Amino acid sequence: MSFGTINILQNNLAEVIVDEGVVMDEISVDEYHDFLLNNLEAPMGLLINKKNSYSYTFEAQKSIVHxxxxxxMAVVTQTSGAVMSTKTLINVNGNIYRNIKLFQERENALSWLYKELSTQ
Structure with a gap:
């Protein structure tokens, strides 16, 4: 991917790692959504691993969760900055995406996603 790595963990679950310093724009979001739709089964779960620092254009912020x-979506955040940026992203979208949860540990995030995906 031009913006980072998407690791498929199972047929309906992937881990997304955006590269350090990337600015996600509408083109990146389209590439991201196309990959998910072409490689995963719905309903899908995403583990967003925010181990790197990156940003979004305003247009990308509005479309990334749509x-x-x-x-x-489980978001693994290890810094206060990552928590703040994730909460801002949720707020920009008017909290329309309700099934998103923040975690400090990747293992806890995965456990939650497996549970969420098993209750369809």
Missing amino acids: LDAIKS
Whole structure:
């Protein structure tokens, strides 16, 4: 991917790692959504691993979570800056995406996603 790595963990679950310093724009979001729709089964879960620092254009912020095939998103944040940027992203979208949860540990995030995806 031009913006980072998407690791498929199972047929409806992927881990997304955006590269350090990337600015996600509408083109990156389209590439991201196309990959998810072409490589995962819906309903899908995403583990967003925010181990790197990156940003979004305003247009990308508004469209990044607008994909009906996504059932649940777990965001792994290890810094206060990552927590703040994730909460801002949720607020920009008017909290329309309700099934998103923040975690400090990747293992806890995965456990939550497996549970979410098993209750369809």
